Amino acid sequence: MSATVVPIKDEWKANALLSQDTYREWYERSVSDPDGFWGEHGRRIDWIRPFQRVKNTSFAPGAVSIRWFEDGTLNVSANCIDRHLAERGDQVAILWEGDDPKDSRAITYRELHGEVCRMANVLKARGVKRGDRVTLYMPMIPEAAYAMLACARIGAIHSVVFGGFSPDALAGRLEGASSSVLVTADEGYRGGRTVPLKANVDRAVEIAARAGHGVETVLVVRRSGGAVGFQEGRDIWWHEAREGASPECEPEEMGAEDPLFILYTSGSTGKPKGVLHSSGGYLVYASMTHQYVFGYRPGDIYWCTADVGWVTGHSYIVYGPLANGATTLMFEGVPNYPDQSRFWQVIDKHKVNIFYTAPTAIRALMGAGDEPVKATSRKSLRVLASVGEPINPEAWNWYYKVVGEERCPVMDTWWQTETGGILITPLPGATDLKPGSATLPFFGVKPQIVDNEGRVLDGAVDGNLCIVDSWPGQMRTVYGDHERFEQTYFSTYENKYFTGDGARRDEDGYYWITGRVDDVINVSGHRMGTAEVESSLVAHEKVSEAAVVGYPHDIKGQGIYCYVTLMEGVEPTDELRKALVAHVRQDIGAIASPDKIQFAPGLPKTRSGKIMRRILRKIAEDDFAALGDTSTLADPGVVDDLVDNRQNKR
Numbered sequence: 001m002s003a004t005v006v007p008i009k010d011e012w013k014a015n016a017l018l019s020q021d022t023y024r025e026w027y028e029r030s031v032s033d034p035d036g037f038w039g040e041h042g043r044r045i046d047w048i049r050p051f052q053r054v055k056n057t058s059f060a061p062g063a064v065s066i067r068w069f070e071d072g073t074l075n076v077s078a079n080c081i082d083r084h085l086a087e088r089g090d091q092v093a094i095l096w097e098g099d100d101p102k103d104s105r106a107i108t109y110r111e112l113h114g115e116v117c118r119m120a121n122v123l124k125a126r127g128v129k130r131g132d133r134v135t136l137y138m139p140m141i142p143e144a145a146y147a148m149l150a151c152a153r154i155g156a157i158h159s160v161v162f163g164g165f166s167p168d169a170l171a172g173r174l175e176g177a178s179s180s181v182l183v184t185a186d187e188g189y190r191g192g193r194t195v196p197l198k199a200n201v202d203r204a205v206e207i208a209a210r211a212g213h214g215v216e217t218v219l220v221v222r223r224s225g226g227a228v229g230f231q232e233g234r235d236i237w238w239h240e241a242r243e244g245a246s247p248e249c250e251p252e253e254m255g256a257e258d259p260l261f262i263l264y265t266s267g268s269t270g271k272p273k274g275v276l277h278s279s280g281g282y283l284v285y286a287s288m289t290h291q292y293v294f295g296y297r298p299g300d301i302y303w304c305t306a307d308v309g310w311v312t313g314h315s316y317i318v319y320g321p322l323a324n325g326a327t328t329l330m331f332e333g334v335p336n337y338p339d340q341s342r343f344w345q346v347i348d349k350h351k352v353n354i355f356y357t358a359p360t361a362i363r364a365l366m367g368a369g370d371e372p373v374k375a376t377s378r379k380s381l382r383v384l385a386s387v388g389e390p391i392n393p394e395a396w397n398w399y400y401k402v403v404g405e406e407r408c409p410v411m412d413t414w415w416q417t418e419t420g421g422i423l424i425t426p427l428p429g430a431t432d433l434k435p436g437s438a439t440l441p442f443f444g445v446k447p448q449i450v451d452n453e454g455r456v457l458d459g460a461v462d463g464n465l466c467i468v469d470s471w472p473g474q475m476r477t478v479y480g481d482h483e484r485f486e487q488t489y490f491s492t493y494e495n496k497y498f499t500g501d502g503a504r505r506d507e508d509g510y511y512w513i514t515g516r517v518d519d520v521i522n523v524s525g526h527r528m529g530t531a532e533v534e535s536s537l538v539a540h541e542k543v544s545e546a547a548v549v550g551y552p553h554d555i556k557g558q559g560i561y562c563y564v565t566l567m568e569g570v571e572p573t574d575e576l577r578k579a580l581v582a583h584v585r586q587d588i589g590a591i592a593s594p595d596k597i598q599f600a601p602g603l604p605k606t607r608s609g610k611i612m613r614r615i616l617r618k619i620a621e622d623d624f625a626a627l628g629d630t631s632t633l634a635d636p637g638v639v640d641d642l643v644d645n646r647q648n649k650r
C-alpha cells in the first residue's frame with residue numbers, strides 16, 4: 001500500500017526555519033553527538049550557573065537514571081517571564097478567550113510578571129517552600145498559568161489535576177503527592193455551563209481527611225462569583241490575598257534536575273502514576289520543540305486548544321511558548337459553543353498563525369460540515385497541528401483542505417505525558433507529509449521497532465515502538481516510586497524505553513502510530529486505563545466481575561466497552577446500566593463514562609483464570625468472525641452468549 005504524499009510547497013519552504021537538508025544534518029549530529037548537539041541547544045534558555053555536563057543517562061536494568069545539564073542552575077519562571085521583560089515587556093504573553101465570546105483578556109509579559117510574583121508571595125506566606133507539592137484544580141483561566149509559574153518561581157512542585165476529574169480522583173492525587181496546598185476557582189465555565197470546582201475540592205478534602213491526609217490551604221480564584229462554601233483559616237480568596245501581596249518575588253535558584261511538576265497519568269495497571277518532570281532538560285526540550293515543530297517566529301499568535309490539566313497544556317500552552325517569548329492563546333471554552341464555528345471565529349478574532357488541536361475535535365467539527373468553517377476567513381493561519389491520538393487520513397485531509405485551504409502544512413505530533421515534549425513529527429517546510437503519519441523523529445530521538453520478543457526489526461516493519469536513548473524532556477521517575485518507573489517503561493525490552501504504542505515504519509522511514517498495544521485506551525485524546533474503569537465497576541455492590549476494552553468510535557477515536565457480570569440474583573436492567581454509568585462518572589469523572597455496558601453471565605477465561613481480552617475486543621468491535629482460537633478457554637460456551645448479546649451490532 002503506498003500512501004499519498006503531500007510534498008513540501010514552495011511557500012512553506014520560504015517560511016521554514018530549517019530546510020529539509022538542515023533537518024537531516026541536525027538530526028544526524030543530534031544522535032551521533034548528543035553532548036555536542038544538546039550542549040549547544042541547551043544554551044537556548046538562561047542559566048544562572050551554566051552547565052558543564054550535558055548528558056548523564058542510563059536505561060540499564062536496575063540502574064535507570066536520567067540526568068541532563070545536571071550541574072547547571074536556573075529558574076523556569078524567570079526563563080518564561082523575566083528574561084523577556086527588557087525586550088517585550090509590553091507584548092501580550094497570554095491572550096485569553098473566555099467561554100463567552102464577549103469575554104477576552106490580554107496579559108502582557110510585564111503584567112504576567114506582577115501576577116506571578118504576587119501569587120508566589122501568597123503561597124510563600126502560607127508556608128510553601130522549595131520542594132513542596134501544590135495541587136492545582138483549575139479552569140482554563142490565566143490564573144492557572146500564574147499558579148504554575150508561581151510554583152516554579154519558588155521551587156515548589158505543581159501537580160495539575162484536570163478539572164473534569166471527580167472529587168475521589170482529586171483526593172487520590174492529593175494524597176499521592178502528599179500535597180497540603182490547593183489552588184482552585186469557585187466555578188469554571190465550559191460550553192455555557194458551570195463546573196463546580198470548589199464544591200468538588202471541598203468533597204475531595206473531606207475524602208482525603210478520612211484517609212488521614214490533611215489540606216491546610218485552599219487558594220480560591222473568583223471566576224463565576226457563584227455561591228461556594230468557605231472554610232475560614234483554610235480557604236483564602238485570591239483577589240483578597242493579591243491586594244496585600246508584593247509584585248516582586250526573587251526567583252529561587254534551582255538545580256537543572258530539581259523537579260518542576262508531577263502529572264498523573266493512566267497506565268495499563270494499578271492507580272494513575274505521578275509522572276515527574278524536572279526543570280532544565282524539560283524547558284530546553286519544550287521550548288525547542290515549540291519553536292521548530294510549529295515554525296514559531298517572534299510576533300506569531302499561537303494557539304493550542306488543550307487543557308492545562310494535560311501535558312499538552314503544560315508544554316505547549318505554558319512552558320514552551322512562554323520560554324520562547326510567544327503570545328499564547330488560552331481558551332476557556334469548547335469547539336462547538338456557542339456554535340460549530342467557534343474555533344474558526346477565534347482564529348479570525350485574534351489573527352492566529354499557528355493552531356494546535358486534537359483529532360477528536362477535528363472529527364467532531366468535520367461532522368458539522370464545511371459551512372461553519374467557510375463562514376470564516378482563517379487567512380492568518382500558517383501552520384496546523386494535531387496531537388493526542390492517531391489522526392485518520394480522512395480527518396487529516398479535511399483539516400488540510402477545508403480548514404487550511406491547502407495553504408498550511410499539518411504537523412501530526414506524536415508524544416506522551418512521559419516524553420515531556422514532541423518526539424515524532426514533521427517540521428513545517430522541512431518534511432514531506434503523509435496524511436496519517438507522524439513522519440520522522442525530532443532531534444535527539446532514536447525510535448526503534450521491536451517484535452514481541454524484543455528482536456529489533458529493520459526496514460519497513462510493524463511492531464512495538466521503543467526509544468533507545470534519552471532526550472532532555474524525558475520523565476525522570478514516577479513520583480515516590482522509582483521501581484515502578486523502571487518496571488513500567490524499561491522492563492519489557494531491556495535497555496529501551498517502551499512507549500506502549502504500536503507503530504509501523506514504511507519504506508521512507510516514516511512512522512505510523514497504530515495505537516496502544518497495552519491495556520490503555522484513548523478516549524477523545526484522553527488516556528484511560530481499562531483497569532481503572534474495571535476497579536470502579538467492581539466496587540459497585542451489584543457487580544461481581546468486570547472487563548473493559550476499547551472499541552473504534554467515530555468521534556472519540558475509542559469508546560469504552562464494559563462487560564459486567566452481576567452478583568447472583570441481580571436483574572440485568574436498563575436502569576442498572578444507567579446506574580453503573582453514573583457510578584463510574586462519579587468515581588473517576590465524565591471522561592471515563594462507559595459507552596456500552598454488556599451484562600455477561602460469564603467472561604472468557606483461560607483454564608488458569610486469565611480473562612482473554614483479545615476475544616472481548618473482537619466482540620466489542622463486532623468482528624467476531626475473527627475470534628481466533630477459543631479452544632484454550634475454560635468454557636468455550638460463554639463466547640456464544642457474548643456474541644448474541646453484543647451491544648455494538650453494526
Ligand code: WT7
Nearest residue numbers: 387388389390412413414415416417513516527
Ligand atoms: C498517547 C499518550 C502527548 C499529548 C497528549 C496525549 C497517543 C498521542 C499521538 C499521535 C498517534 C498519539 C499515543 C500515546 N498519541 N499523540 N500524534 N498519533 N497517537 O498524551 O495522555 O500521555 O497519551 O496518546 O497512544 O502513547 P497522553
